[in-house]
Amino acid sequence: MSDNPYNPAVRDCFSDPDHAGIVAGGVEAFFEDQGMRIRLSADVSEGVIRELRFLAWGCPHVIAATELFCRQFEGRHAAELEQFASDPIMQDLAVPVEKTGRILVLEDTVRSLRAAIKDQLSTTQE
8 A cells, every 4th residue: 555645646636737737828717715726827729628727826736637637638629628627637636535625716717717718708799
């Protein structure tokens, strides 16, 4: 039995966060709660999320969950953000139940990003 509290998926996403950073000039969403912060930024063109980046201040589970979200949604249509739910990520990363509230902050940030993208798309269509 390992003493490491993080499964291989957490270790992979945490140690190699390909999506860490900011999309310059992109749509941004920021949420802070429970002593942690998540900032998402995206470049959206023709309704597709071309680039998705994050900055996160929190435990390894939060950082890994945010990286996994970016891996899953970059390249997809922005409307698919409506389908985001944290349950599958929590299962994939074996997030302890006591950290559920922290992972729900990611859901709130994704909701904010979705709203910012909708605002941007409605502005460009006018």
